[in-house]
Amino acid sequence: xxxxxxxxxxxxxxxxxxxxxxxxxxxxxxxxxxxxxxxxxxxxxxxxxxxxxxxxxxxxxxxxxxxxxxxxxxxxxxxxxxxxxxxxxxxxxxxxxxxxxxxxxxxxxxxxxxxxxxxxxxxxxxxxxxxxxxxxxxxxxxxxxxxxxxxxxxxxxxxxxxxxxxxxxxxxxxxxxxxxxxxxxxxxxxxxxxxxxxxxxxxxxxxxxxxxxxxxxxxxxxxxxxxxxxxxxxxxxxxxxxxxxxxxxxxxxxxxxxxxxxxxxxxxxxx
Amino acid sequence: xxxxxxxxxxxxxxxxxxxxxxxxxxxxxxxxxxxxxxxxxxxxxxxxxxxxxxxxxxxxxxxxxxxxxxxxxxxxxxxxxxxxxxxxxxxxxxxxxxxxxxxxxxxxxxxxxxxxxxxxxxxxxxxxxxxxxxxxxxxxxxxxxxxxxxxxxxxxxxxxxxxxxxxxxxxxxxxxxxxxxxxxxxxxxxxxxxxxxxxxxxxxxxxxxxxxxxxx
Numbered sequence: 064x065x066x067x068x069x070x071x072x073x074x075x076x077x078x079x080x081x082x083x084x085x086x087x088x089x090x091x092x093x094x095x096x097x098x099x100x101x102x103x104x105x106x107x108x109x110x111x112x113x114x115x116x117x118x119x120x121x122x123x124x125x126x127x128x129x130x131x132x133x134x135x136x137x138x139x140x141x142x143x144x145x146x147x148x149x150x151x152x153x154x155x156x157x158x159x160x161x162x163x164x165x166x167x168x169x170x171x172x173x174x175x176x177x178x179x180x181x182x183x184x185x186x187x188x189x190x191x192x193x194x195x196x197x198x199x200x201x202x203x204x205x206x207x208x209x210x211x212x213x214x215x216x217x218x219x220x221x222x223x224x225x226x227x228x229x230x231x232x233x234x235x236x237x238x239x240x241x242x243x244x245x246x247x248x249x250x251x252x253x254x255x256x257x258x259x260x261x262x263x264x265x266x267x268x269x270x271x272x273x274x275x276x277x278x279x280x281x282x283x284x285x286x287x288x289x290x291x292x293x294x295x296x297x298x299x300x301x302x303x304x305x306x307x308x309x310x311x312x313x314x315x316x317x318x319x320x321x322x323x324x325x326x327x328x329x330x331x332x333x334x
Numbered sequence: 335x336x337x338x339x340x341x342x343x344x345x346x347x348x349x350x351x352x353x354x355x356x357x358x359x360x361x362x363x364x365x366x367x368x369x370x371x372x373x374x375x376x377x378x379x380x381x382x383x384x385x386x387x388x389x390x391x392x393x394x395x396x397x398x399x400x401x402x403x404x405x406x407x408x409x410x411x412x413x414x415x416x417x418x419x420x421x422x423x424x425x426x427x428x429x430x431x432x433x434x435x436x437x438x439x440x441x442x443x444x445x446x447x448x449x450x451x452x453x454x455x456x457x458x459x460x461x462x463x464x465x466x467x468x469x470x471x472x473x474x475x476x477x478x479x480x481x482x483x484x485x486x487x488x489x490x491x492x493x494x495x496x497x498x499x500x501x502x503x504x505x506x507x508x509x510x511x512x513x514x515x516x517x518x519x520x521x522x523x524x525x526x527x528x529x530x531x532x533x534x535x536x537x538x539x540x541x542x543x544x545x546x547x548x549x550x
Binding site: 099291294306 | 384385389446463514515517
Protein backbone atom coordinates (compact mmCIF):
# COMPACT_ATOMS: atom_id res chain seq x y z
CA UNK A 64 0.00 0.00 0.00
CA UNK A 65 1.44 3.42 -0.94
CA UNK A 66 1.63 5.88 1.92
CA UNK A 67 1.01 8.95 -0.24
CA UNK A 68 3.22 12.00 -0.60
CA UNK A 69 5.67 12.12 2.30
CA UNK A 70 7.40 15.27 3.53
CA UNK A 71 11.18 15.15 3.13
CA UNK A 72 13.55 15.56 6.06
CA UNK A 73 16.68 17.59 6.61
CA UNK A 74 18.18 14.46 8.17
CA UNK A 75 18.06 12.53 4.89
CA UNK A 76 21.34 11.66 3.21
CA UNK A 77 21.75 12.44 -0.49
CA UNK A 78 23.72 9.23 -1.03
CA UNK A 79 21.81 7.13 -3.60
CA UNK A 80 19.54 4.62 -1.90
CA UNK A 81 19.72 0.87 -2.38
CA UNK A 82 17.05 -0.66 -4.58
CA UNK A 83 13.73 -1.88 -3.19
CA UNK A 84 14.78 -5.37 -4.23
CA UNK A 85 18.07 -5.18 -2.33
CA UNK A 86 16.38 -3.86 0.79
CA UNK A 87 13.65 -6.50 0.79
CA UNK A 88 15.59 -9.65 -0.17
CA UNK A 89 18.59 -9.47 2.17
CA UNK A 90 17.37 -9.32 5.74
CA UNK A 91 18.35 -10.43 9.20
CA UNK A 92 15.10 -11.32 10.91
CA UNK A 93 15.92 -14.40 12.98
CA UNK A 94 12.28 -14.99 13.89
CA UNK A 95 12.00 -16.36 10.34
CA UNK A 96 15.36 -18.15 10.25
CA UNK A 97 19.01 -17.22 10.24
CA UNK A 98 19.45 -17.10 6.45
CA UNK A 99 19.28 -13.76 4.67
CA UNK A 100 16.56 -15.06 2.31
CA UNK A 101 14.41 -16.67 5.02
CA UNK A 102 12.51 -13.47 5.92
CA UNK A 103 11.46 -12.63 2.35
CA UNK A 104 10.41 -16.24 1.84
CA UNK A 105 8.51 -16.71 5.09
CA UNK A 106 7.41 -13.31 6.41
CA UNK A 107 4.94 -12.15 3.72
CA UNK A 108 1.60 -13.82 4.34
CA UNK A 109 2.49 -14.72 7.93
CA UNK A 110 3.30 -11.33 9.36
CA UNK A 111 0.21 -9.20 8.66
CA UNK A 112 -0.06 -5.44 9.14
CA UNK A 113 -3.49 -5.53 10.83
CA UNK A 114 -4.65 -6.21 13.39
CA UNK A 115 -1.61 -4.97 15.33
CA UNK A 116 -1.50 -3.72 18.87
CA UNK A 117 1.23 -1.61 20.42
CA UNK A 118 1.34 -1.59 24.20
CA UNK A 119 2.83 1.40 26.00
CA UNK A 120 3.73 0.50 29.58
CA UNK A 121 5.95 1.20 32.55
CA UNK A 122 7.04 4.57 33.91
CA UNK A 123 4.68 6.78 31.92
CA UNK A 124 1.33 8.50 32.47
CA UNK A 125 -0.32 7.72 29.16
CA UNK A 126 0.03 3.94 29.04
CA UNK A 127 -2.27 1.39 27.45
CA UNK A 128 -2.89 -0.81 24.45
CA UNK A 129 -3.34 0.91 21.12
CA UNK A 130 -4.52 -0.50 17.83
CA UNK A 131 -1.97 0.36 15.16
CA UNK A 132 -4.14 3.03 13.51
CA UNK A 133 -4.95 4.65 16.86
CA UNK A 134 -1.29 4.55 17.74
CA UNK A 135 -0.39 6.39 14.53
CA UNK A 136 -3.25 8.93 14.71
CA UNK A 137 -2.05 12.53 14.74
CA UNK A 138 1.54 11.63 13.82
CA UNK A 139 3.01 12.87 10.54
CA UNK A 140 4.91 10.21 8.65
CA UNK A 141 7.92 11.64 6.83
CA UNK A 142 10.64 10.22 4.61
CA UNK A 143 14.09 9.71 6.14
CA UNK A 144 16.85 8.40 3.89
CA UNK A 145 19.34 6.84 6.30
CA UNK A 146 22.51 4.82 6.10
CA UNK A 147 22.16 1.42 7.79
CA UNK A 148 25.29 -0.33 9.03
CA UNK A 149 24.97 -3.99 9.99
CA UNK A 150 27.29 -5.39 12.66
CA UNK A 151 28.27 -8.00 10.05
CA UNK A 152 30.13 -5.25 8.12
CA UNK A 153 27.70 -4.65 5.26
CA UNK A 154 25.60 -1.54 4.79
CA UNK A 155 22.70 -0.08 2.83
CA UNK A 156 21.01 3.25 2.26
CA UNK A 157 17.27 3.02 2.96
CA UNK A 158 14.47 5.53 2.35
CA UNK A 159 12.41 4.90 5.45
CA UNK A 160 8.98 6.33 6.15
CA UNK A 161 8.29 6.99 9.79
CA UNK A 162 7.74 9.26 12.75
CA UNK A 163 10.29 10.53 15.25
CA UNK A 164 10.24 8.28 18.30
CA UNK A 165 10.49 11.47 20.41
CA UNK A 166 6.93 12.43 19.45
CA UNK A 167 5.60 9.04 20.53
CA UNK A 168 7.50 9.34 23.81
CA UNK A 169 6.22 12.86 24.50
CA UNK A 170 2.69 11.64 23.95
CA UNK A 171 3.26 8.83 26.47
CA UNK A 172 4.39 11.40 29.09
CA UNK A 173 7.12 9.33 30.80
CA UNK A 174 7.67 9.95 34.52
CA UNK A 175 10.95 11.19 35.98
CA UNK A 176 11.89 7.58 36.75
CA UNK A 177 11.87 6.64 33.06
CA UNK A 178 15.60 6.45 32.25
CA UNK A 179 15.41 3.85 29.49
CA UNK A 180 13.01 2.62 26.85
CA UNK A 181 12.66 -1.09 26.19
CA UNK A 182 11.16 -2.50 22.99
CA UNK A 183 9.68 -5.93 22.32
CA UNK A 184 9.11 -7.75 19.04
CA UNK A 185 5.93 -9.81 18.87
CA UNK A 186 5.96 -13.38 20.14
CA UNK A 187 3.80 -15.87 18.25
CA UNK A 188 5.29 -19.03 16.73
CA UNK A 189 2.36 -19.11 14.26
CA UNK A 190 3.59 -15.83 12.83
CA UNK A 191 7.32 -16.21 13.50
CA UNK A 192 8.16 -19.86 12.73
CA UNK A 193 11.68 -19.84 14.18
CA UNK A 194 10.25 -18.98 17.59
CA UNK A 195 8.87 -22.53 17.71
CA UNK A 196 12.36 -24.07 17.60
CA UNK A 197 13.83 -24.68 21.02
CA UNK A 198 17.18 -26.45 21.08
CA UNK A 199 19.28 -27.06 24.18
CA UNK A 200 22.60 -26.06 25.64
CA UNK A 201 24.81 -24.28 23.16
CA UNK A 202 22.28 -25.26 20.48
CA UNK A 203 19.58 -23.30 22.30
CA UNK A 204 17.73 -20.83 20.17
CA UNK A 205 17.42 -17.15 20.96
CA UNK A 206 15.35 -16.43 24.06
CA UNK A 207 12.25 -14.96 22.41
CA UNK A 208 10.78 -12.43 22.25
CA UNK A 209 13.54 -10.26 20.82
CA UNK A 210 14.05 -7.18 22.96
CA UNK A 211 16.12 -4.05 22.61
CA UNK A 212 16.60 -0.84 24.51
CA UNK A 213 17.76 2.75 24.35
CA UNK A 214 18.77 5.29 26.93
CA UNK A 215 16.10 8.00 27.15
CA UNK A 216 18.29 10.68 25.54
CA UNK A 217 19.09 8.32 22.65
CA UNK A 218 15.40 7.56 22.23
CA UNK A 219 14.58 11.30 22.23
CA UNK A 220 17.26 12.15 19.66
CA UNK A 221 15.62 13.61 16.54
CA UNK A 222 17.32 10.94 14.37
CA UNK A 223 15.59 8.06 16.14
CA UNK A 224 12.66 6.88 14.08
CA UNK A 225 9.69 4.59 14.40
CA UNK A 226 9.40 3.45 10.80
CA UNK A 227 6.17 2.25 9.21
CA UNK A 228 7.35 1.93 5.63
CA UNK A 229 10.07 2.28 3.05
CA UNK A 230 10.16 3.62 -0.49
CA UNK A 231 6.87 5.35 0.21
CA UNK A 232 5.09 2.05 0.82
CA UNK A 233 3.88 0.20 3.90
CA UNK A 234 6.67 -1.64 5.67
CA UNK A 235 7.31 -4.99 3.93
CA UNK A 236 6.84 -7.90 6.33
CA UNK A 237 10.45 -9.01 6.02
CA UNK A 238 11.67 -5.56 7.08
CA UNK A 239 9.69 -5.58 10.31
CA UNK A 240 6.06 -4.75 9.54
CA UNK A 241 4.08 -2.89 10.55
CA UNK A 242 6.27 -0.74 12.78
CA UNK A 243 9.94 -0.93 13.70
CA UNK A 244 12.68 1.10 15.27
CA UNK A 245 15.44 2.77 13.21
CA UNK A 246 18.52 4.05 15.04
CA UNK A 247 20.88 4.99 12.20
CA UNK A 248 24.06 5.54 14.24
CA UNK A 249 23.88 2.10 15.84
CA UNK A 250 24.45 -1.35 14.36
CA UNK A 251 21.33 -2.71 12.69
CA UNK A 252 20.43 -5.21 15.39
CA UNK A 253 19.46 -2.32 17.71
CA UNK A 254 16.74 -1.34 15.23
CA UNK A 255 14.23 -3.88 16.50
CA UNK A 256 11.51 -5.03 14.12
CA UNK A 257 7.75 -5.57 14.44
CA UNK A 258 7.41 -3.74 17.75
CA UNK A 259 4.49 -4.71 19.99
CA UNK A 260 5.56 -3.06 23.21
CA UNK A 261 7.29 0.13 24.29
CA UNK A 262 8.17 0.05 27.97
CA UNK A 263 9.64 2.86 30.09
CA UNK A 264 11.88 1.81 32.95
CA UNK A 265 14.56 3.01 35.35
CA UNK A 266 17.22 0.34 34.70
CA UNK A 267 19.13 -0.65 31.59
CA UNK A 268 16.94 -3.08 29.62
CA UNK A 269 18.01 -6.56 28.56
CA UNK A 270 18.77 -6.62 24.86
CA UNK A 271 18.71 -9.90 22.93
CA UNK A 272 22.13 -9.92 21.25
CA UNK A 273 23.77 -8.32 24.24
CA UNK A 274 22.52 -11.18 26.39
CA UNK A 275 23.41 -13.82 23.82
CA UNK A 276 27.05 -12.73 23.46
CA UNK A 277 27.88 -9.79 25.74
CA UNK A 278 31.54 -9.66 24.70
CA UNK A 279 30.55 -9.30 21.04
CA UNK A 280 27.44 -7.12 21.19
CA UNK A 281 27.33 -4.30 23.69
CA UNK A 282 24.24 -2.50 24.92
CA UNK A 283 25.22 0.68 23.09
CA UNK A 284 26.28 -0.92 19.79
CA UNK A 285 27.23 2.43 18.31
CA UNK A 286 28.82 2.13 14.88
CA UNK A 287 32.51 2.58 15.63
CA UNK A 288 35.30 1.81 13.14
CA UNK A 289 37.86 1.91 15.97
CA UNK A 290 36.34 -0.85 18.08
CA UNK A 291 36.43 -4.18 16.29
CA UNK A 292 34.05 -7.04 16.74
CA UNK A 293 36.11 -9.78 18.46
CA UNK A 294 35.98 -11.87 15.29
CA UNK A 295 36.07 -9.29 12.51
CA UNK A 296 37.10 -5.73 11.77
CA UNK A 297 34.57 -2.91 11.90
CA UNK A 298 36.89 -0.44 10.16
CA UNK A 299 35.37 -1.05 6.75
CA UNK A 300 32.06 -2.12 5.31
CA UNK A 301 30.63 -3.44 2.08
CA UNK A 302 27.80 -1.30 0.73
CA UNK A 303 25.28 -3.68 -0.81
CA UNK A 304 25.52 -3.26 -4.57
CA UNK A 305 29.26 -2.65 -4.49
CA UNK A 306 32.10 -5.12 -4.70
CA UNK A 307 34.81 -3.30 -2.77
CA UNK A 308 34.67 -2.16 0.82
CA UNK A 309 34.60 1.43 2.00
CA UNK A 310 35.62 3.04 5.27
CA UNK A 311 33.09 2.92 8.07
CA UNK A 312 32.35 6.33 9.60
CA UNK A 313 32.19 7.06 13.34
CA UNK A 314 28.56 6.83 14.48
CA UNK A 315 27.84 5.78 10.89
CA UNK A 316 28.44 9.38 9.82
CA UNK A 317 25.96 10.90 12.30
CA UNK A 318 28.53 12.18 14.79
CA UNK A 319 27.29 15.77 14.53
CA UNK A 320 23.86 14.72 15.73
CA UNK A 321 24.81 12.15 18.37
CA UNK A 322 28.43 12.42 19.53
CA UNK A 323 27.39 14.65 22.47
CA UNK A 324 25.32 11.78 23.89
CA UNK A 325 28.50 9.88 24.68
CA UNK A 326 30.77 12.71 25.83
CA UNK A 327 33.15 11.44 28.49
CA UNK A 328 32.29 7.78 27.91
CA UNK A 329 35.00 5.26 27.05
CA UNK A 330 33.52 3.83 23.86
CA UNK A 331 35.88 0.87 23.85
CA UNK A 332 34.36 -0.17 27.17
CA UNK A 333 30.76 0.89 26.41
CA UNK A 334 30.76 -0.65 22.94
CA UNK B 335 39.61 -56.28 11.18
CA UNK B 336 38.11 -56.53 7.78
CA UNK B 337 41.31 -55.85 5.84
CA UNK B 338 40.03 -54.85 2.44
CA UNK B 339 37.37 -57.55 2.16
CA UNK B 340 34.42 -56.15 0.19
CA UNK B 341 31.14 -55.94 2.05
CA UNK B 342 28.18 -57.74 0.52
CA UNK B 343 26.90 -56.25 -2.71
CA UNK B 344 30.04 -54.23 -3.28
CA UNK B 345 31.63 -56.84 -5.50
CA UNK B 346 30.97 -54.87 -8.70
CA UNK B 347 32.25 -51.73 -7.05
CA UNK B 348 35.41 -53.52 -6.02
CA UNK B 349 36.28 -54.44 -9.59
CA UNK B 350 38.89 -52.07 -10.97
CA UNK B 351 37.63 -50.26 -14.06
CA UNK B 352 39.55 -50.46 -17.32
CA UNK B 353 42.03 -47.64 -18.10
CA UNK B 354 39.40 -46.11 -20.39
CA UNK B 355 36.77 -46.44 -17.67
CA UNK B 356 39.06 -44.80 -15.17
CA UNK B 357 39.74 -41.97 -17.58
CA UNK B 358 36.00 -41.46 -18.06
CA UNK B 359 35.56 -41.40 -14.29
CA UNK B 360 38.25 -38.75 -13.98
CA UNK B 361 36.65 -36.59 -16.65
CA UNK B 362 33.25 -37.03 -15.04
CA UNK B 363 34.67 -36.10 -11.64
CA UNK B 364 36.30 -33.03 -13.17
CA UNK B 365 32.99 -31.89 -14.67
CA UNK B 366 31.04 -32.44 -11.46
CA UNK B 367 33.63 -30.93 -9.14
CA UNK B 368 34.05 -27.91 -11.36
CA UNK B 369 30.30 -27.27 -11.47
CA UNK B 370 30.09 -25.03 -8.37
CA UNK B 371 32.91 -22.86 -9.74
CA UNK B 372 31.24 -22.73 -13.13
CA UNK B 373 27.92 -21.74 -11.58
CA UNK B 374 29.59 -19.01 -9.56
CA UNK B 375 31.32 -17.63 -12.65
CA UNK B 376 28.11 -17.62 -14.68
CA UNK B 377 26.14 -16.14 -11.77
CA UNK B 378 28.73 -13.43 -11.34
CA UNK B 379 28.63 -12.43 -15.00
CA UNK B 380 24.82 -12.48 -15.08
CA UNK B 381 24.47 -10.72 -11.74
CA UNK B 382 22.58 -13.60 -10.16
CA UNK B 383 24.57 -14.16 -6.98
CA UNK B 384 22.08 -12.30 -4.79
CA UNK B 385 22.38 -8.76 -3.54
CA UNK B 386 25.71 -9.45 -1.79
CA UNK B 387 27.63 -11.37 -4.48
CA UNK B 388 30.97 -11.15 -2.68
CA UNK B 389 29.46 -12.88 0.33
CA UNK B 390 28.04 -15.57 -1.96
CA UNK B 391 31.46 -16.05 -3.55
CA UNK B 392 33.17 -16.27 -0.17
CA UNK B 393 30.65 -18.64 1.40
CA UNK B 394 30.33 -20.93 -1.61
CA UNK B 395 34.05 -21.33 -2.28
CA UNK B 396 34.75 -21.89 1.41
CA UNK B 397 32.08 -24.52 1.83
CA UNK B 398 33.20 -26.45 -1.26
CA UNK B 399 36.82 -26.38 -0.12
CA UNK B 400 35.71 -28.07 3.09
CA UNK B 401 33.49 -30.57 1.30
CA UNK B 402 36.26 -31.67 -1.06
CA UNK B 403 38.72 -31.83 1.81
CA UNK B 404 36.35 -34.16 3.65
CA UNK B 405 35.88 -36.14 0.44
CA UNK B 406 39.63 -36.82 0.18
CA UNK B 407 39.58 -38.10 3.74
CA UNK B 408 36.65 -40.35 2.87
CA UNK B 409 38.59 -42.13 0.12
CA UNK B 410 40.54 -44.55 2.32
CA UNK B 411 37.56 -45.61 4.45
CA UNK B 412 35.55 -46.13 1.27
CA UNK B 413 38.32 -48.28 -0.15
CA UNK B 414 38.39 -50.42 2.97
CA UNK B 415 34.66 -50.77 3.25
CA UNK B 416 34.02 -51.59 -0.41
CA UNK B 417 37.30 -53.12 -1.46
CA UNK B 418 37.35 -50.65 -4.37
CA UNK B 419 41.08 -50.02 -4.41
CA UNK B 420 40.80 -47.89 -7.55
CA UNK B 421 39.02 -45.01 -5.76
CA UNK B 422 42.47 -44.02 -4.49
CA UNK B 423 43.32 -43.08 -8.05
CA UNK B 424 40.70 -40.34 -7.99
CA UNK B 425 41.93 -38.90 -4.72
CA UNK B 426 44.56 -36.55 -6.13
CA UNK B 427 41.96 -34.76 -8.22
CA UNK B 428 39.57 -34.45 -5.28
CA UNK B 429 42.37 -33.01 -3.15
CA UNK B 430 43.33 -30.55 -5.85
CA UNK B 431 39.72 -29.37 -6.09
CA UNK B 432 39.78 -28.75 -2.33
CA UNK B 433 42.92 -26.68 -2.80
CA UNK B 434 41.38 -24.88 -5.78
CA UNK B 435 38.27 -23.83 -3.86
CA UNK B 436 40.30 -22.85 -0.80
CA UNK B 437 42.54 -20.71 -3.03
CA UNK B 438 39.51 -19.06 -4.65
CA UNK B 439 38.12 -18.43 -1.16
CA UNK B 440 41.34 -16.67 -0.20
CA UNK B 441 41.48 -14.78 -3.51
CA UNK B 442 37.97 -13.37 -2.99
CA UNK B 443 39.00 -12.20 0.48
CA UNK B 444 42.25 -10.69 -0.80
CA UNK B 445 40.70 -8.94 -3.79
CA UNK B 446 37.32 -7.74 -2.53
CA UNK B 447 37.91 -7.28 1.18
CA UNK B 448 41.32 -5.68 0.81
CA UNK B 449 41.79 -4.71 -2.83
CA UNK B 450 45.04 -6.74 -2.70
CA UNK B 451 46.57 -4.19 -0.31
CA UNK B 452 49.16 -6.30 1.47
CA UNK B 453 49.70 -4.40 4.72
CA UNK B 454 46.02 -4.16 5.76
CA UNK B 455 45.57 -7.77 4.72
CA UNK B 456 48.41 -8.98 6.92
CA UNK B 457 47.10 -6.86 9.78
CA UNK B 458 43.64 -8.34 9.32
CA UNK B 459 45.00 -11.88 9.25
CA UNK B 460 47.17 -11.33 12.31
CA UNK B 461 44.44 -9.61 14.30
CA UNK B 462 41.64 -12.00 13.62
CA UNK B 463 42.30 -15.55 14.78
CA UNK B 464 39.60 -17.09 12.62
CA UNK B 465 41.24 -15.70 9.48
CA UNK B 466 44.65 -16.77 10.76
CA UNK B 467 43.35 -20.29 11.31
CA UNK B 468 41.83 -20.53 7.84
CA UNK B 469 44.96 -19.08 6.31
CA UNK B 470 47.11 -21.66 8.13
CA UNK B 471 44.90 -24.43 6.78
CA UNK B 472 45.44 -23.14 3.25
CA UNK B 473 49.21 -22.87 3.79
CA UNK B 474 49.29 -26.48 4.99
CA UNK B 475 47.54 -27.52 1.79
CA UNK B 476 49.99 -25.68 -0.44
CA UNK B 477 52.89 -28.17 -0.22
CA UNK B 478 50.42 -31.02 -0.68
CA UNK B 479 49.14 -29.52 -3.91
CA UNK B 480 52.67 -28.81 -5.12
CA UNK B 481 53.89 -32.34 -4.44
CA UNK B 482 50.84 -34.06 -5.88
CA UNK B 483 52.56 -34.82 -9.19
CA UNK B 484 53.88 -38.26 -10.08
CA UNK B 485 57.43 -36.92 -10.15
CA UNK B 486 57.24 -35.62 -6.59
CA UNK B 487 55.63 -38.78 -5.33
CA UNK B 488 58.58 -40.74 -6.73
CA UNK B 489 61.20 -38.27 -5.55
CA UNK B 490 59.87 -38.09 -1.98
CA UNK B 491 59.25 -41.81 -1.61
CA UNK B 492 58.35 -42.63 1.99
CA UNK B 493 58.48 -38.98 3.02
CA UNK B 494 55.61 -38.17 0.63
CA UNK B 495 53.24 -40.11 2.85
CA UNK B 496 54.57 -38.31 5.94
CA UNK B 497 54.20 -34.94 4.25
CA UNK B 498 50.68 -35.65 3.13
CA UNK B 499 49.67 -36.44 6.68
CA UNK B 500 49.33 -32.63 6.86
CA UNK B 501 45.89 -32.99 5.32
CA UNK B 502 44.54 -33.89 8.78
CA UNK B 503 45.60 -30.71 10.59
CA UNK B 504 44.61 -28.84 7.43
CA UNK B 505 41.06 -30.20 7.60
CA UNK B 506 40.83 -29.53 11.34
CA UNK B 507 41.93 -25.92 10.82
CA UNK B 508 39.45 -25.46 7.97
CA UNK B 509 36.65 -26.72 10.15
CA UNK B 510 37.66 -24.55 13.12
CA UNK B 511 37.70 -21.60 10.72
CA UNK B 512 34.12 -22.45 9.71
CA UNK B 513 32.92 -22.89 13.31
CA UNK B 514 34.48 -19.60 14.31
CA UNK B 515 32.31 -17.45 12.12
CA UNK B 516 28.98 -18.98 13.08
CA UNK B 517 26.53 -16.53 14.59
CA UNK B 518 23.69 -17.46 16.93
CA UNK B 519 22.36 -20.94 16.22
CA UNK B 520 23.48 -21.88 12.70
CA UNK B 521 25.38 -24.94 13.87
CA UNK B 522 23.84 -27.68 11.73
CA UNK B 523 26.21 -27.67 8.78
CA UNK B 524 29.49 -27.28 10.69
CA UNK B 525 28.34 -29.99 13.12
CA UNK B 526 27.69 -32.41 10.25
CA UNK B 527 31.18 -31.76 8.90
CA UNK B 528 32.72 -32.11 12.34
CA UNK B 529 30.95 -35.45 12.79
CA UNK B 530 32.24 -36.67 9.41
CA UNK B 531 35.78 -35.55 10.24
CA UNK B 532 35.56 -37.24 13.63
CA UNK B 533 34.41 -40.48 11.98
CA UNK B 534 37.22 -40.38 9.40
CA UNK B 535 39.92 -39.57 11.95
CA UNK B 536 38.50 -41.97 14.53
CA UNK B 537 38.29 -44.75 12.00
CA UNK B 538 41.96 -44.25 11.09
CA UNK B 539 43.07 -44.21 14.71
CA UNK B 540 41.06 -47.35 15.42
CA UNK B 541 42.52 -49.11 12.39
CA UNK B 542 46.07 -48.11 13.35
CA UNK B 543 45.54 -49.47 16.82
CA UNK B 544 44.25 -52.69 15.28
CA UNK B 545 47.30 -52.96 13.06
CA UNK B 546 49.63 -52.25 15.98
CA UNK B 547 47.93 -54.94 18.10
CA UNK B 548 48.13 -57.47 15.29
CA UNK B 549 51.72 -56.71 14.37
CA UNK B 550 52.99 -56.23 17.91
